[in-house]
Amino acid sequence: MGFLINYLFISLPEFYGMLLLGTVLFGFSFSKIKYKILFMAIISAFISDLMWQLESFADFRIIITIIINTILYKLFIHKNWKFAFGMTLTSILSILISEIIVLVVITQFISYQQILGSFWLKLLVTFTYMLPLIISSYFIEKKHWSVTKGFKKLFINKNIAYWITSLTLILLQLFFIIYLNYSFYMNSQFLLKKIILNIHGLPLFSLGLVIVNILLIVSVIQLKNIYMQKEIIQTESDYNQHLENVLKKLRMERHDFINEIQTIHGMIQAKMYDHLQEYVHDLVQHVRASNRRIKIKNIPVSALLHTKIELMEEKKVEYREIVETDDTFPSIKGYDLVKIISNILDNALRAVTESHTRNPFIEIYWGKKDSTAIIQISNNGPKIEKK
Known part of the structure; x- marks a missing residue:
């Protein structure tokens, strides 16, 4: 009963x-x-x-x-x-x-x-x-x-994943410590307590816990190294991709530059000076526009924008830029900035092209308020519904 x-x-x-x-x-x-x-x-x-x-x-x-x-x-x-x-x-x-x-x-x-x-x-x-x-x-x-x-x-x-993994190991250790204290504090039938007391093995068991702690610390360090290595590989891969895009753009510009020199040379040979003056004027205006287009001094972001602007020009989307600070935000990883800005720019470009927006443009604002970095990307495509 x-x-x-x-x-x-x-x-x-x-x-x-x-x-x-x-x-x-x-x-x-x-x-x-x-x-x-x-x-x-x-x-x-x-x-x-x-x-x-x-x-x-x-x-x-x-x-x-x-x-x-x-x-x-x-x-x-x-x-x-x-x-x-x-x-x-x-x-x-x-x-x-x-x-x-x-x-x-x-x-x-x-x-x-x-x-x-x-x-x-x-x-x-x-x-x-x-x-x-x-x-x-x-x-x-x-x-x-x-x-x-x-x-x-x-x-x-990945950084937070490392800390969560470490926390899991700590919680596991906490479980064993509570279990050990529980078995000793309560006057109950615990096999672990009987074994330790019978062989007078409490110092030995304590040494075992120390060894377990050392193993946990070593495991955490190894996990951190693994995550760091993965992050380095990912960062190198992304930077290599952006560098490859920049080099591709430079090769195209070199090709265009050779064509322009040959055109100028041909006009001089043909003594087409009026046409030559007009051509050189347009060329200078284009070069000036290209030079003043990117004022952001963060090198990874600037390199990214060079490749993205090329894509915008192909799709006939105007690029606008408002820069109110020379700060490159060195405390923020270039890899993280590039990843975030690249994703938002891709979304903005897709929004204005797929919706067939008239006179499409994408604008990036690079500013700072006190110690806060402000990076804002906007476009004139359709608005996202509130829901």
């Missing part, structure tokens, strides 16, 4: 709250999965209580719970094993942190054995550490927060 009461009023609500938190954190709606979560909680809580009744080691119960919850998440919530394990690890880590904080406070006044021996005390403790998790689940769903959405956005940036 005691087993059934403990199962219905303590274990089942606890596992329901824990499994619910894991699913809500990963963007699933409570209304759509509440019955699935209830079914999963019925199975997982029963297996956990059964192992408790058989006096299994707490370490073994935690491992089995992780395995069972991962399988249940895989079967009923998400088919991807990584997602299933992520939901399990997140929910168990959350409940362990909440539980140990509450128990550390309560056991200052009541012993752990007294709590285990009283149904009402166990109910009170369970309610106390589960309440913050249930409230958190409610607000997470209401605000539409999601771990997966956050990771997708963050992993676009």
Whole structure:
């Protein structure tokens, strides 16, 4: 009878709250999965209580719970094993942190054995550490927060991806530290505690943790080097592409220059001085217009604009430029500026050409306000709808 009461009023609500938190954190709606979560909680809580009744080691119960919850998440919530394990690890880590904080406070006044021996005390403790998790689940769903959405956005940036990977390693380490402290603080059946105490191996275990820390640090450094190397390769590839475009433009200009010299030479030979004067005047005007067209002094951006202006001229789109600062914004990577400006210019060019805009133009504003860089690109194509 005691087993059934403990199962219905303590274990089942606890596992329901824990499994619910894991699913809500990963963007699933409570209304759509509440019955699935209830079914999963019925199975997982029963297996956990059964192992408790058989006096299994707490370490073994935690491992089995992780395995069972991962399988249940895989079967009923998400088919991807990584997602299933992520939901399990997140929910168990959350409940362990909440539980140990509450128990550390309560056991200052009541012993752990007294709590285990009283149904009402166990109910009170369970309610106390589960309440913050249930409230958190409610607000997470209401605000539409999601771990997966956050990771997708963050992993676009390789630098942030590195920090997220590092944070994952730190959280994993935190899990083991909490687990170790939990096993020693609570006077319960933990296999890890018995092994360490029986062989007087606490110093040895501490040394093991230090070694694990060193390995984690080495892994983080190696990850950083890998991401840096990837970024360098990507940057070189993009710069090479832009340099190739600039060289192509220079070769074309050289070809045009030779043709112009030959034309001038031919006019001189034919003594067509009136036509020659008009031709040279037009040529000088063209050269002056080309020289004053790009005033932005940021070299990568200037090189990019040379190639983009060539494309605009081919499509008969006027290029306008407003430069109000000589600042090259050296604190911003040239690679990032080129990537952003290139994408926006391509979008602007597509907007004015595909819509057949009359007298199309693209204007770039390069300015500065206090310590803020202001780069604005506009065009006279169709407006984007507000929605």
